[in-house]
Amino acid sequence: MKRSFYKMLSCLLLLFISATHVFAEKSASIDQANKLFLSGDFAAAASAYQQTIDIHGPSSSLLYNLGNSHYRLGQYGPAILAYERAKLLPPRDPDLIANLNLARKAATVFDKSALDPRLEAAIHWLSRNEWSWWVVGAALWMGGISVACGITQISRNFIRFSLVFASLTMIAGSTALFLRRDEDKRGIVLSKDAAVHLSPFEKAEIIGTPGAGRMVRMGDKNGEYFYVSVPGTELHGWMAEKDVDMIEKK
Amino acid sequence: MKWIAALGLLASSVVGFALAADVDAQLDRDSVQVGNGAQLTLRISGGRAGQPEIPQVENLIVQPQGQSQQTQWINGVTTVSVTYSYIIGSNTPGDYQIPAIEIMVDGKKNSTQPLKLKVLADAASQAPPGMPNPSGNPSTKQETTPSEDQFGFLTVEPATSDRKYVYVGEIAPVRIRAWIPAEARAQLRSGIQPEGKAFTLHHVSDQPQQTQEMKDGKRYLVVTWFGGISATKAGTYPASLSLQANVAVKDESAPAPRRSRGGPFDDPFFDSVFDRMNTRYIQKDVTLTSRDQEIEVRPLPSEGKPAGFTGAVGQFKLNATNIPAEWQTGDPQQVTASVSGAGNFALVKAPALMPEENWKTYQAKDEFTPGDQASFSGTKIFQFSAVPRKGDAQDVGLSFSYFDPTDAQYKTLASATKKIQVAGADLVETKKETTPEPPQEAKKPADNLIAQKSAETASGSFVPLVSQPAFYSWLGLASGLMMLGRFLAFFKQRFNDPKRQAHAALEKATRHALHTAGECLAAKDAAGFFAAARLAIQQRLGSLWNQPAQAITLAEISERIPANSPVTSFFREADLYEYSRHATAEEMFPRWRQMLDQALTSLNPPAR
Numbered sequence: 001m002k003r004s005f006y007k008m009l010s011c012l013l014l015l016f017i018s019a020t021h022v023f024a025e026k027s028a029s030i031d032q033a034n035k036l037f038l039s040g041d042f043a044a045a046a047s048a049y050q051q052t053i054d055i056h057g058p059s060s061s062l063l064y065n066l067g068n069s070h071y072r073l074g075q076y077g078p079a080i081l082a083y084e085r086a087k088l089l090p091p092r093d094p095d096l097i098a099n100l101n102l103a104r105k106a107a108t109v110f111d112k113s114a115l116d117p118r119l120e121a122a123i124h125w126l127s128r129n130e131w132s133w134w135v136v137g138a139a140l141w142m143g144g145i146s147v148a149c150g151i152t153q154i155s156r157n158f159i160r161f162s163l164v165f166a167s168l169t170m171i172a173g174s175t176a177l178f179l180r181r182d183e184d185k186r187g188i189v190l191s192k193d194a195a196v197h198l199s200p201f202e203k204a205e206i207i208g209t210p211g212a213g214r215m216v217r218m219g220d221k222n223g224e225y226f227y228v229s230v231p232g233t234e235l236h237g238w239m240a241e242k243d244v245d246m247i248e249k250k
Numbered sequence: 251m252k253w254i255a256a257l258g259l260l261a262s263s264v265v266g267f268a269l270a271a272d273v274d275a276q277l278d279r280d281s282v283q284v285g286n287g288a289q290l291t292l293r294i295s296g297g298r299a300g301q302p303e304i305p306q307v308e309n310l311i312v313q314p315q316g317q318s319q320q321t322q323w324i325n326g327v328t329t330v331s332v333t334y335s336y337i338i339g340s341n342t343p344g345d346y347q348i349p350a351i352e353i354m355v356d357g358k359k360n361s362t363q364p365l366k367l368k369v370l371a372d373a374a375s376q377a378p379p380g381m382p383n384p385s386g387n388p389s390t391k392q393e394t395t396p397s398e399d400q401f402g403f404l405t406v407e408p409a410t411s412d413r414k415y416v417y418v419g420e421i422a423p424v425r426i427r428a429w430i431p432a433e434a435r436a437q438l439r440s441g442i443q444p445e446g447k448a449f450t451l452h453h454v455s456d457q458p459q460q461t462q463e464m465k466d467g468k469r470y471l472v473v474t475w476f477g478g479i480s481a482t483k484a485g486t487y488p489a490s491l492s493l494q495a496n497v498a499v500k501d502e503s504a505p506a507p508r509r510s511r512g513g514p515f516d517d518p519f520f521d522s523v524f525d526r527m528n529t530r531y532i533q534k535d536v537t538l539t540s541r542d543q544e545i546e547v548r549p550l551p552s553e554g555k556p557a558g559f560t561g562a563v564g565q566f567k568l569n570a571t572n573i574p575a576e577w578q579t580g581d582p583q584q585v586t587a588s589v590s591g592a593g594n595f596a597l598v599k600a601p602a603l604m605p606e607e608n609w610k611t612y613q614a615k616d617e618f619t620p621g622d623q624a625s626f627s628g629t630k631i632f633q634f635s636a637v638p639r640k641g642d643a644q645d646v647g648l649s650f651s652y653f654d655p656t657d658a659q660y661k662t663l664a665s666a667t668k669k670i671q672v673a674g675a676d677l678v679e680t681k682k683e684t685t686p687e688p689p690q691e692a693k694k695p696a697d698n699l700i701a702q703k704s705a706e707t708a709s710g711s712f713v714p715l716v717s718q719p720a721f722y723s724w725l726g727l728a729s730g731l732m733m734l735g736r737f738l739a740f741f742k743q744r745f746n747d748p749k750r751q752a753h754a755a756l757e758k759a760t761r762h763a764l765h766t767a768g769e770c771l772a773a774k775d776a777a778g779f780f781a782a783a784r785l786a787i788q789q790r791l792g793s794l795w796n797q798p799a800q801a802i803t804l805a806e807i808s809e810r811i812p813a814n815s816p817v818t819s820f821f822r823e824a825d826l827y828e829y830s831r832h833a834t835a836e837e838m839f840p841r842w843r844q845m846l847d848q849a850l851t852s853l854n855p856p857a858r
Binding site for chain 2: 027056058060088089117135140148149
């Protein structure tokens with residue numbers, strides 16, 4: 001009994017030490033990347049931020065800093081991609097939105113929605129992930145209330161208020177998720193010369209060049225080409241994998 | 251029935267033919283050049299008419315072009331109309347009047363209204379090809395070779411202002427007109443472009459207006475756009491614009507085809523008409539340019555330029571503003587403002603929050619609603635995030651500066667101040683990085699890029715929960731919990747049912763009474779046995795009849811249960827013992843026990 005207790009304690013201690021080490025390593029690589037950025041070596045900074053993301057996973061601040069590095073290099077496609085990805089994590093950061101607008105302006109791409117601006121702002125107030133959690137939370141709350149009512153006596157007013165609140169949350173969340181259902185197919189064109197081809201081959205006829213930073217809807221993959229369509233235009237065809245990247249990358 | 255319908259149709263047709271005759275003559279234009287013709291359309295409807303005759307007018311040449319017939323049947327009414335076409339023109343300039351044309355329709359005389367046609371002299375006093383030259387000299391080929399102007403040209407005129415100068419940055423509204431010969435076929439191949447870099451063209455209307463106008467005795471198709479031009483540098487520049495077009499004009503220099511003479515159309519005028527019909531077209535990609543018109547561009551005065559001036563030139567008003575009443579230092583909130591008026595809205599930036607040092611503001615989102623076709627006037631709504639730097643109660647307002655070109659002075663508009671409450675302590679500006687700023691930083695363009703973030707945030711996934719299978723697992727769990735809750739509620743309700751509880755208590759009391767009866771039987775206590783057994787049966791009956799057990803007597807049992815039933819027999823035996831109280835024989839106990847069992851069995855519901 002005593003032996004197993006010590007074993008468990010050792011494991012926990014080891015876990016804590018390794019977690020601390022990983023965190024310290026992450027902080028050190030971020031500091032290094034920040035220093036590179038401040039020294040004006042934006043290419044090295046972008047590479048360092050990307051490496052940190054690859055190793056430790058994406059975070060809003062890392063993606064924001066990566067976007068800034070690409071912006072300073074004049075690479076507006078990758079900058080917009082990084083900002084858009086950062087927006088998936090907390091969409092309400094005013095610094096992020098300001099820099100994303102700057103990058104879009106520099107790349108002369110504009111995000112025009114067909115929805116009413118107020119509705120657009122309301123459904124984008126939370127990220128799709130946050131809306132999902134609100135829906136799940138409301139459903140679980142309703143389930144919990146249901147179980148509690150089956151077990152014990154609960155105030156009728158409390159039940160009524162809880163059910164109304166949870167229902168409204170579920171309706172709002174489901175509506176937002178429904179209206180934003182196509183966002184998982186969004187991609188960003190990375191280079192200004194990225195071309196849309198008639199068929200998925202390098203030498204196929206070029207139909208158009210949407211421009212760096214342009215948001216496209218991504219479809220099937222064929223070899224090294226993705227089928228893309230440019231919203232708001234009639235342009236659709238095949239784009240090389242290296243020229244476009246999905247925002248919600250799996 | 252079908253006959254009646256057919257008759258009805260016939261009658262309605264007759265009615266249609268019987269309608270009053272109508273005769274109408276129209277010229278497709280009021281004036282033509284010498285040697286050119288206008289089309290006269292004569293329409294006769296509502297009856298049968300003979301071949302019309304156009305009255306003769308001196309020097310006016312009339313050539314019939316043919317006739318067409320149209321039959322209409324609307325709501326059972328048949329209308330037949332015949333249209334005659336003529337080309338009318340003259341080789342002699344002047345004002346001509348075609349008298350009323352008289353036509354006999356179904357034996358009745360009808361006449362048209364008189365028509366007027368103006369025949370204009372050619373600008374160069376030359377007869378067009380195929381027409382006799384008034385001077386008697388034969389026209390040369392060189393004179394008729396198409397020049398660039400024959401394909402059309404552009405004109406640029408100020409749309410509203412009387413000023414002959416503009417200020418740097420000001421968008422001056424202009425009317426741009428493309429003049430294309432009316433007989434030409436034109437296809438525009440580009441938008442209007444400024445020639446040179448002195449001026450920039452703004453907001454050229456998408457849907458130009460088309461009209462037909464006469465200029466220097468020549469008819470043109472005039473395409474009109476509205477837009478604005480602006481200059482970025484002071485000076486005097488030609489406001490030259492250009493437009494790419496593909497224009498096909500008739501090749502008037504082509505030799506006239508030879509035709510036989512002596513026929514009914516042996517007249518030089520008809521030569522002209524036929525020639526025009528047979529002339530081939532010269533098609534050319536041309537650049538229509540405006541004739542140079544110089545515009546003076548004045549610099550904006552440096553005196554009196556407000557600190558918040560961003561380049562807005564025009565006349566503006568600061569309209570509705572929306573500033574939240576409660577703030578927290580460091581927390582951003584949205585501020586809305588609206589600027590309306592006329593001017594260069596592209597350079598109209600969001601109004602500034604005053605006092606400026608107390609606020610950090612972010613780049614504004616704006617939405618422009620044009621008030622006219624050229625977007626020269628309108629309303630721009632700004633929405634921007636602002637962060638208060640200082641706490642406590644404050645008076646806050648918005649300020650907007652612009653240059654008024656009419657008054658030639660800067661103006662600053664201020665909104666009404668609003669009292670706001672800012673919670674929290676004053677923000678102290680600290681540098682995020684302790685490392686010294688390298689010299690490269692100073693070279694960076696001032697593009698408002700907000701600096702790096704040093705604080706680390708939690709890692710997350712790009713794929714939202716809704717796109718993961720876990721989302722549906724969570725919803726399944728929630729549904730399971732709801733069903734479990736419903737299940738539990740059902741059992742809870744069933745458990746707490748008063749009827750079920752009463753029934754259970756009664757069953758328990760019955761069992762207790764039977765147990766007591768059994769004990770009394772063992773103790774040979776006949777009185778106790780009957781008392782307990784009677785109570786057990788009363789309780790069972792009370793449960794069945796839904797009434798109190800004590801209220802059930804032999805009299806009621808006799809009323810509701812047959813007299814020979816085991817229950818009635820047992821109650822009678824119990825009463826017999828109760829009232830006789832004779833000594834009890836040993837052998838009676840098993841019989842009473844048997845009677846009790848039979849009575850209880852008879853009260854149980856029959857097995858199915």
